[in-house]
Amino acid sequence: MSILRIHQLRKHIQQKEQRVLFDDFSVEINEPEIISVVGASGQGKSTLLRIIGMLDTPDKGTLTYRGKLSNEWQPPMWRSKVSYVAQQAVMLPGSVEDNLRTVSRLQKQPFDRELTKQLLEAVQLESLDWSKRAEDLSGGEKQRVALVRSMLLRPEILLVDEITASLDVRSKQAVEELLFDWHSREGTTFIWVTHDLEQARHTSSHVWFMAENRLYENSQTSAFFERPETDLARKFVQVSQDPVGIGEHR
Ligand SMILES: Nc1ncnc2c1ncn2[C@@H]1O[C@H](COP(=O)(O)OP(=O)(O)OP(=O)(O)O)[C@@H](O)[C@H]1O
Ligand SMILES: [Mg+2]
Structure with missing residues (x-):
């Protein structure tokens, strides 16, 4: 049984007039993977992730997680299995600790302080004051x-939207390593949006390239960067590539 199946997804947006953001978006994930979603700004990457995370609705098409259509799932249950981490992080009212305890509180399970400490350390936040107001x-x-x-929710699919965009190099690398370790250890599938092609290249096994209102290419990462199938992808890779090769082959 596949983990996630996305079938012919279409999303319209209302600007001056209605237009198609993307259409006929179909993919299937059959085993745990790290997938990078790339494409120019405004292509609908965040919208796609929000739809997959059941925070937005498509205008057409279906989503199937573990053999059950999205409308057969209770939305909170779906969101605990297929979870979205926003481009603009949203903190709940209260302290950092209140935020970290959210999941255990909702699931009425003991708070795993050790794991929380390990994860914070892994993202270079070991000295963060838990009593601080999260908003600050x-x-x-x-x-x-x-x-x-x-x-801490341990979703099977984690949808991560440009979360390293405002991080310094060391913190960014720490997050990349954590995702990679977590994927190997827990079998979590990551679908992450990034504008950092070097990051896409060294973290993911597949690339979804969004262009011209559709999933323009869905390729293995090495193939996408070394032998793009389309001219558009070739140009996208070339333009974004570091011309002097700094950061190559980390
Ligand atoms: N609810 C909405 N109503 C109207 N327009 C929307 C809505 N959601 C998204 N859009 C528009 O859809 C387009 C795609 O937005 P989205 O945030 O998904 O793009 P993106 O690929 O993530 O871009 P970026 O790389 O800049 O983050 C934008 O033009 C945005 O203004
Ligand atoms: Mg976005």
Whole structure:
């Protein structure tokens, strides 16, 4: 049974007039993977992730998780299995600790303090004061706390939206390593949106390239970067590539 099946998804948006954001978006995930979603700004990457995370609705098409259509799931149950970490991290009212305890509180399970400490350490937040008001954290701190908060849910699919965009290099690498370790250890599938092609290249096994209102290419990462199938993908990779090769082959 596949983990996730997305079939002919279409989303319209209402601007001056209605237009198609993407159409005929179909993919199937059959085993745990790390997938990078890339494409120019405004292509609908965040919207796609929000639809997959049941925070937005498609205009056409179906989503099937573990053999059951999305409308056969209670939305909170779906969201605990297929969880979205937003581009703009949202903190709940209260302290950092209140935020970290959200999942255990909702699931009426003991709070795993050790795991929480390990995860915070892994994202370079070991010295974060848990009693601080979550709202007062910096953008990069909020993003990492939001990631840890979602990981404590242990979803099978984690949808991660540009969460390293505002991080310094060391924190960014720490997050990448954590995702990779968590994927190997827990078998979590990550679908993550990134504009950092070097990051896509060294973290993911597949790339979904969104362009021209559709899933333009769905390829293995090495094939996408070394032998793109389409001219558009070739140009996208070339333009975004570091011309002097810094950061190559980490
Ligand atoms: N609910 C909505 N109503 C109207 N327009 C919307 C809505 N949600 C998204 N859009 C529009 O859809 C387009 C795609 O937005 P989205 O945030 O999904 O793009 P993106 O690929 O994630 O871009 P970026 O790389 O800049 O984050 C944008 O033009 C946005 O303004
Ligand atoms: Mg986005």
